Amino acid sequence: MGIEDLRAKIDEIDREVVELFNKRMQVSAEIAKDKKETGKAVFDPARERALLAKVAELAGPETEQYAIGLYSLIMELSKSYQHKILYPTSNLADKVAAALDNTDKIFPKRAMVACQGVEGANSQIACEKLFQLPNIMYFNNFEGVFSAVEMGLCKYGVLPLENSIAGSVNKIYDLMIKHNFSIVRSTRIKVDHNLLAKKGTKLSDIKEIFSHDHAINQCTEFLKGLKNVKVTVCENTAVAARMVAESDRTDIAALSSRACINLYDLECLAESVQDNGNNYTRFICISKDLEIYPGADRTSIMVVTSHRPGALYRIMSKFNAMGLNLLKIESRPLPDRDFEFSFYFDFEASVYSKDFGNMLSELENSVEDFRYFGTYSELV
Numbered sequence: 001m002g003i004e005d006l007r008a009k010i011d012e013i014d015r016e017v018v019e020l021f022n023k024r025m026q027v028s029a030e031i032a033k034d035k036k037e038t039g040k041a042v043f044d045p046a047r048e049r050a051l052l053a054k055v056a057e058l059a060g061p062e063t064e065q066y067a068i069g070l071y072s073l074i075m076e077l078s079k080s081y082q083h084k085i086l087y088p089t090s091n092l093a094d095k096v097a098a099a100l101d102n103t104d105k106i107f108p109k110r111a112m113v114a115c116q117g118v119e120g121a122n123s124q125i126a127c128e129k130l131f132q133l134p135n136i137m138y139f140n141n142f143e144g145v146f147s148a149v150e151m152g153l154c155k156y157g158v159l160p161l162e163n164s165i166a167g168s169v170n171k172i173y174d175l176m177i178k179h180n181f182s183i184v185r186s187t188r189i190k191v192d193h194n195l196l197a198k199k200g201t202k203l204s205d206i207k208e209i210f211s212h213d214h215a216i217n218q219c220t221e222f223l224k225g226l227k228n229v230k231v232t233v234c235e236n237t238a239v240a241a242r243m244v245a246e247s248d249r250t251d252i253a254a255l256s257s258r259a260c261i262n263l264y265d266l267e268c269l270a271e272s273v274q275d276n277g278n279n280y281t282r283f284i285c286i287s288k289d290l291e292i293y294p295g296a297d298r299t300s301i302m303v304v305t306s307h308r309p310g311a312l313y314r315i316m317s318k319f320n321a322m323g324l325n326l327l328k329i330e331s332r333p334l335p336d337r338d339f340e341f342s343f344y345f346d347f348e349a350s351v352y353s354k355d356f357g358n359m360l361s362e363l364e365n366s367v368e369d370f371r372y373f374g375t376y377s378e379l380v
Contacts (some may be wrong), residue, residue: 004091024074031080039343042082043366048075076173076317081363082134083353087214092372093357095217099290100351102169107185107293109133114145114154117236120260124238126189126283127158130379137371140295146179146258147280149288156184161242163191173332175340176302182374183300184293185285192279193219196241196260197253203269208232210240211255213341219255241266282378296351296375301360302336304369312343315367321360324349342369351375 052068059067092264105305109132115123127134137154147256149157162168193215197206208230209223215237216223223231234240238256245264253269254260260357261268305311319326320335333339349356 006314010047013052021074025078027178028078028081029085032085036086041085042079045128048079048253051075071299072313073203073317073321076314076321079366080318080321082363083359083365087358087365090357090361090364092360095290096292096351096375099292103291103293105294111135111155112137112153114139114148114157115295116140116142116145118157118238119243120238120241120257120263122191122235122257122281123158123160123263123283124199124239124258125259126160126187126281129187129189130158130185130283130285131156134324137142142175146175146181146286149181149286150179151289155287157181158283159216160281161186161284162282162359163214163218164278165274165276166217170332173330176373177332177371181286181288182290183284183376184287184291184374186282186298186374187285187379188280188282189216190279191215191274191281192258192260192272193237193255193274194261194268194274195222195253196245196256196266197269198250198266199267201250201253201267201269205251206253206269207251208249208251209255210234211242211244212237216254218274218276218279221275238263240329290374292351292375293377295377297348298346298351299351299375300344300346300373301363302342302344302369302371302373303363304340304366305367307340315343315363318363318366319345319347322355324359349375 004269013077026140032042034040046188052071055067055071056064107130111131111134113127113131113134114137115121115127117123118138121138124136127136139148142159143155145154145159148154159172160169161172193208193211195203195206205228206229209226210214210232211219211234213233216231216233223229231363234243237254237256238260241256241260244252244254245266250284254266258268258271260266324347327348328344330344331341332344333341360372364372
């Protein structure tokens with residue numbers, strides 16, 4: 001039998017499989033109606049375990065793993081279909097719809113914005129990229145930014161979330177679970193780290209360098225080349241530059257941005273000393289209220305799954321079943337819960353799709369804890 005004959009045979013089998021799949025989904029719909037009347041949950045773990053065991057037995061050792069994978073996906077699709085029937089709307093879906101109606105059509109040019117650090121910080125640079133005329137209020141730490149937005153002291157806050165070299169800013173993710181806020185926009189800025197010191201200082205004079213730990217991690221090769229130089233972490237690269245400018249010492253320097261050269265009347269001893277020239281930091285802009293501006297196509301959520309085998313796989317299967325493109329996944333340990341984690345997902349999805357609200361509702365009802373941080377666009 002030639003390949004064309006074999007392909008024709010596959011086509012015929014596929015036709016039968018699709019017909020049977022449709023019949024299965026129709027029966028799933030009938031089950032959903034019964035569950036609605038009896039108040040039963042969509043997810044029945046005992047039933048799923050029994051079904052997968054039966055599928056493995058029917059498939060045999062040669063293809064049982066493939067069959068289990070296939071039927072795991074089929075069951076997720078079935079649950080998604082049942083959920084759509086059982087919960088055609090939800091409070092979260094209504095909240096998203098209200099935000100779409102009530103948010104201004106143009107992102108604001110002016111606002112009171114909270115940033116961590118001091119003048120010259122990368123957060124300031126990101127803030128001025130997002131807003132044309134921001135009124136910036138500086139805070140000593142990231143928690144201050146979250147609190148300022150949450151309490152209404154500032155309309156927005158700008159926070160670093162991840163770096164292309166150093167990775168995620170874990171402190172931000174840990175604070176995200178503690179505070180109530182929404183992400184309304186994000187942006188990326190190119191980060192160049194420069195060694196700044198007082199005017200007249202030589203590189204050979206330097207005995208101690210100050211900077212943020214992420215900046216230090218991004219300049220490891222340069223720092224390795226310096227002999228007998230102490231490296232000290234401080235809360236911000238711009239804070240480091242200001243410390244150098246205000247200090248009486250002439251043997252210290254800061255890894256900081258070029259903006260800090262003129263701002264603090266310093267001199268650049270070495271420019272662009274980061275290990276990789278393709279160094280970008282992604283910042284998020286947060287607000288107290290949910291705002292969804294035109295063009296929003298990136299959604300951020302947090303989930304806490306049950307602590308049992310396959311829990312994360314089931315969530316990932318839902319993304320696959322819904323045809324969503326995952327952009328990022330991050331895990332962080334839960335406080336006071338040994339070896340349990342919260343998972344943060346960024347994915348692409350059209351907020352204008354009629355299925356968007358149902359998708360969020362389904363995810364919300366399939367995990368132990370769920371947070372919708374918002375849908376927004378990224379300014380590049």
